[in-house]
Amino acid sequence: MTTTTPSSTQAAAPSGAQQLGPMELAAMTQAGLDSQPITREQALAILQAPDAMTLAIVAAAGQVRRHHFGTEVLVNHLVNIKSGMCPEDCNYCSQSIDSSAEIMKYSWAPKDEITAAVKAGVSQGASTICLVASGRSPSRREVEHVAGIVEEIKKDHPEVTVCTCLGFLDDEKAARLKEAGSDRYNHNLNTAEERYEDICSTHTFADRQNTVQHASDAGLSPCSGLIAGMGETDEQLVDVVFALRELDVDSVPVNFLLPFEGTPLESYKQLTPMKCLRILSMVRLVHPNKEVRSAAGREYHLRSLQPMVLEVCNSIFLGDYLTSEGQIASQDLQMITDSGFQIKGKVTATQVEGHHGTPSVTVKACGSSSSGCGGCSSAGSGCGGHSHAEPDEQHRVDAAGVPIRQRGVGAGV
Ligand code: SF4
Numbered sequence: 001m002t003t004t005t006p007s008s009t010q011a012a013a014p015s016g017a018q019q020l021g022p023m024e025l026a027a028m029t030q031a032g033l034d035s036q037p038i039t040r041e042q043a044l045a046i047l048q049a050p051d052a053m054t055l056a057i058v059a060a061a062g063q064v065r066r067h068h069f070g071t072e073v074l075v076n077h078l079v080n081i082k083s084g085m086c087p088e089d090c091n092y093c094s095q096s097i098d099s100s101a102e103i104m105k106y107s108w109a110p111k112d113e114i115t116a117a118v119k120a121g122v123s124q125g126a127s128t129i130c131l132v133a134s135g136r137s138p139s140r141r142e143v144e145h146v147a148g149i150v151e152e153i154k155k156d157h158p159e160v161t162v163c164t165c166l167g168f169l170d171d172e173k174a175a176r177l178k179e180a181g182s183d184r185y186n187h188n189l190n191t192a193e194e195r196y197e198d199i200c201s202t203h204t205f206a207d208r209q210n211t212v213q214h215a216s217d218a219g220l221s222p223c224s225g226l227i228a229g230m231g232e233t234d235e236q237l238v239d240v241v242f243a244l245r246e247l248d249v250d251s252v253p254v255n256f257l258l259p260f261e262g263t264p265l266e267s268y269k270q271l272t273p274m275k276c277l278r279i280l281s282m283v284r285l286v287h288p289n290k291e292v293r294s295a296a297g298r299e300y301h302l303r304s305l306q307p308m309v310l311e312v313c314n315s316i317f318l319g320d321y322l323t324s325e326g327q328i329a330s331q332d333l334q335m336i337t338d339s340g341f342q343i344k345g346k347v348t349a350t351q352v353e354g355h356h357g358t359p360s361v362t363v364k365a366c367g368s369s370s371s372g373c374g375g376c377s378s379a380g381s382g383c384g385g386h387s388h389a390e391p392d393e394q395h396r397v398d399a400a401g402v403p404i405r406q407r408g409v410g411a412g413v
Pocket of ligand 1: 088093096097
């Protein structure tokens with residue numbers, strides 16, 4: 001595995017990159033309205049457009065978002081059920097055994113804490129619960145353990161979509177999760193095939209493709225996304241987004257690298273808010289009628305432009321990520337309503353049996369894929385479901401400026 005120097009996401013447009021004007025943007029919008037993807041050349045042109053064009057690009061992608069999804073926002077809640085100590089060497093990941101990032105590490109979280117985290121997330125408006133466990137691949141026994149958790153969640157919250165993210169699956173493991181009631185499986189491709197050996201030596205791009213396919217074959221809705229900002233070229237970003245299209249994924253989480261201190265990518269901080277908006281817009285226009293989720297790194301990289309992601313993405317995570325803190329849930333919800341959007345399928349607190357306010361949990365949730373997990377999407381974004389009742393308590397930011405998650409199995413709600 002090699003670690004390249006950070007550079008490429010801000011690279012100057014190569015000669016031959018398509019120029020974007022009003023006619024080209026109108027053509028891309030029309031393709032999206034017709035549920036057709038833009039071309040690779042158009043996708044590259046979006047990434048390499050100047051900052052001054054970014055709002056026009058967001059507006060084009062926004063028309064497509066509103067055509068297919070109106071003003072609804074799907075709220076996902078991460079619950080990190082097993083954190084850190086992963087034997088894989090994904091170099092973006094704070095949960096790898098090779099990382100010295102000072103994250104929370106724990107084996108399987110107690111069921112009562114998971115139950116509390118799920119209730120907290122659902123009561124705040126989450127309609128999808130993402131159960132994420134670090135590790136290469138779950139054993140049969142571990143799959144059985146998670147299947148039991150899924151069954152409990154579906155019994156208590158039948159209206160909620162349950163997404164599991166446990167690492168590599170075979171057909172048998174995927175079938176068991178489906179049988180237990182898991183609706184979706186997350187396993188990110190993360191980056192382009194030609195770059196994969198630069199970010200991980202313990203598994204391959206094909207391994208990840210295979211797990212997405214196993215999940216899909218078992219009837220689990222395939223969720224798979226990427227992490228931008230790992231030193232990839234714009235062409236490689238386009239490659240991975242089209243590779244996800246070839247897998248016909250239903251949901252595309254877009255993570256922006258969180259450069260945790262203690263990981264090989266700790267110095268990778270090349271993304272700008274404008275570049276992030278162009279990346280999200282490109283993903284929307286390649287996957288016009290699929291769920292596009294702004295995942296880990298939203299707060300860190302978008303900063304004051306966070307609300308603009310809603311113009312392009314129809315899905316976000318609520319609260320914290322796998323190993324990093326996100327914006328607190330109440331601010332996420334306020335951002336949605338202030339921006340003129342509505343939470344999809346919101347369940348009110350009174351519908352959550354036994355809910356008396358946000359429960360306090362003591363084990364921290366997982367979250368984002370930049371923090372990594374079982375190949376999960378929040379590759380930076382991660383799971384969560386914990387409480388932010390006292391948001392400043394134990395707040396800690398590492399030398400790279402990444403807020404390290406300090407609380408419970410569910411994040412930041
Ligand atoms: S991304 Fe997943 S597989 Fe890779 S080190 Fe992190 S937890 Fe392990």
